[in-house]
Amino acid sequence: MNRRHAILSLSLACLALVVLAAGAWMAAPAGAQALKGPIKIGVLYDLTGPFAAAGAYPGSIGTRIAIDMVNEKGGVLGKYNLQAIAGDSQSKADVAINEAERLLNVEKVDILLGIYSSAIAVPLAEKVDKQNRVLWITIAISDAVFKGRDLKYTFRAQVPGSQFGQISTRFIADYAGERFKMKPQDVRGAIIYEDGPYGTGVAASGEAEMKKIGMRLVLKEGYSAAAPDLASLVTKLKAARPDVLFHTGYNPDITLFLRQAKELGLRMKAIVGHGAGYGQYDKLREAFREDVDHIFNVDPVASQLLDPKKYTNAELGRIRDEFLARYKKETGVAEIPPHASMGFNNTWILLTDVLPRAIQKYGGWSADAIQKAALETDIPEGGTIQGYGVKFAGPGHEVRGQNLRASLVVMQYIGGKTHVVYPKAIATASPVLPLPPTSPYAAR
Secondary structure (H helix, E strand, O other), rough: OOOHHOOOOOOOHHHHHHHHHHHHHHHHOOOOOOOOOOOOEEEEOOOOOHHHHHHHHHHHHHHHHHHHHHHHHOOOOEEEEEEEEEEOOOOHHHHHHHHHHHHHHHOOEEEEEEOOOOHHHHHHHHHHHOOOOOEEEEOOOOOOOOOOOOOEEEOOOOOOOOOHHHHHHHHHHHHHHHHOOHHHOEEEEEEEEOHHHHHHHHHHHHHHHHHHHOOOEEEEEEEEEOOOOOOHHHHHHHHHOEEEEEOOOOHHHHHHHHHHHHHHHHOOOOOOEOOOHOOOHHHHHHHHHHHHHOOOEEEEHHHOOOHHOOOOHHHHHHHHHHHHHHHHHHOOEEEEEEEEHHHHHHHHHHHHHHHHHHHHHHHHOOOOHHHHHHHOOOOOOOOOOOOOOOOOOOOOOOOOOOEEEOOEEEEEEEOOOOEEOOOHOOOOOOOOOOOOOOOOOOOO
């Protein structure tokens, strides 16, 4: 009997071990994987071609600095190293798609990150999402990336394009009475834009906001970013006589337009640009010197312009300052463009907020683990180096994957330096409006 009891006890003990092991396996986080680093990130930007100078290259440097800073502390959670594998879109959508395929299916990256141009982001997002792979967009702004597409694995902490046209129009309306001595409804506005997804989306939102305010739209016209001559557009603008020009373009076409506008004598009270080429102050200054003073740019704020005391914690200020110091040391520029902050900030959110949660709560960095962790991101205003918070739209939302807490500012180049001039609550300078007589574009 004693022997039987011993055998029975041993059998029950073995069974208990099997049950415990099975329970532990069943309780493992969804999307769990063998956590053998490194975490491979495909970093895809336009390193060559016209988009490189329009902001993609500064964005890529910001991303690389974020990855370096995390790796220097041992990687994600101090133990999972990041391996960045670069790709060059060459400012061409077909090249970008081929590079994405290489990174995802040859290099076997876990995450595809970056993307500057909306013309690339719109077709690429759907292709990557259909492969059940993560696309983390840092800069491209077009609403068409997300609107009505229900993308499961695509996320963007960046501001959507529709906000650009809205805030620039509201800015002019808010100052029309004080600075123009005009009612907003009497202001004559013109909208010109590169005719890709980026420019088209911003222009549409600007037109809608003008209609809401009652501002007069005297001309709206798109053009190819590769156009060799914009003289006919300048001539149309002269005939339309706008008080304010709202312009959305990249660096080469903006440079061409401003040069021909000066040559042909186009005059107005204000020029408001929307990111991209207007965010590259060093490039504009190199081409036009003091002529670019007092032009406005709408963008997520360049982080160096914010008061670090308004961050949610002091550590963010130290992180911001470390990023800025590294960027200046590498590039030697005096004015760090907003795109550098975008590249760093929107990469930092993934590396220090989303990935740690994906690993700790959902077992790793699979696409499912990352998308679950991203949907739980809840960063308040002041919780990133660009000042805005982060909360991604979830399933059932029209723009699933878009950060609903992202925000913009209006900046102005005054005396060779960039200042935040709107919204008024966070402005660091009062806008120079209308254009002063010293500007070659000022109304006479």
